[in-house]
Amino acid sequence: MSDLDKLDRAILGALQADGRMPVARLAETVGLSETPCARRLKRLEQAGYIDRYRAVLSRRALGYGVVGFVSVRFAVHDRALADRFEREVCAIERIVSCHNISGTADYILQIVARDLDDYGTFMRDQLRSLPGVTSVESALSLREVKADGGVPLS
Template identity: 80%
Template sequence: MTDLDKVDRAILAALQTDGRMSNARLAETVGLSETPCARRLKRLESAGYIERYRAMLSRSALGYGVVAFIYVRFAVHDRTVATRFEREVQAIPRILSCHNVSGSADYILQVVARDLDDYGSFMRDELRSLPGVTSVESSLSLREIKASTGLPVP
């Protein structure tokens, strides 16, 4: 982060707000002309500060009324089983995120479902059959207070 100046940080912050922003608008937002702005943007992409661009989709418009956080525990901590579990989790689209964590759970998953019946089917038919899973505990989101708006840009 030592090679990022104030303008680089402004570019990163602006793009997190609107990833489809045109170069002309981005340049105006950060106080540059278009060519230097495009050069800086290319450098930030090449240096790995910007991994990719994507759209944020509406869960409700797509019919996902349930968001759950699932605490997954393994009885046996075998690297081969954990690797299989992680590979299979990556292939399930309704699992939005998966974190290997410390504490009483081995993994925490964020999952979406259409409704409670759909969530129950997912738990019974998919999650509990994944390699290594011996117990699961769920917390259902009642209301989202803050959604990810991107990383803080120091």
């Protein structure tokens, strides 16, 4: 990140807050004219600082009232088994994030469900039957305090 100057960071921060911002407004926001701003944006995209653009959907508006964080443990640590588990997890839409972690668990998953019954059914019928899973431990979110705000740019 050392090759990013103050204007690059400002562009990234503005886009992180609003990925649909037109270049004209982006340029105005960061204090550049449109052409140099567009060039910088293209350079930042090509250099890989911007992975993709997307809309952040409201899980509540879409009917997902429950968020669970699930620690998943394996009894056998086999690379092929882990690869199968990861492929299957990536194919399940309601698993919104999956991290291979250190500590007592092997993975931590963030899962959305419509309600507690839906969550329980998903745990029983899908999650516990994934390859390699020998135990799961859930923690349900009571209230979201901070959503994914992006990465720090300082």
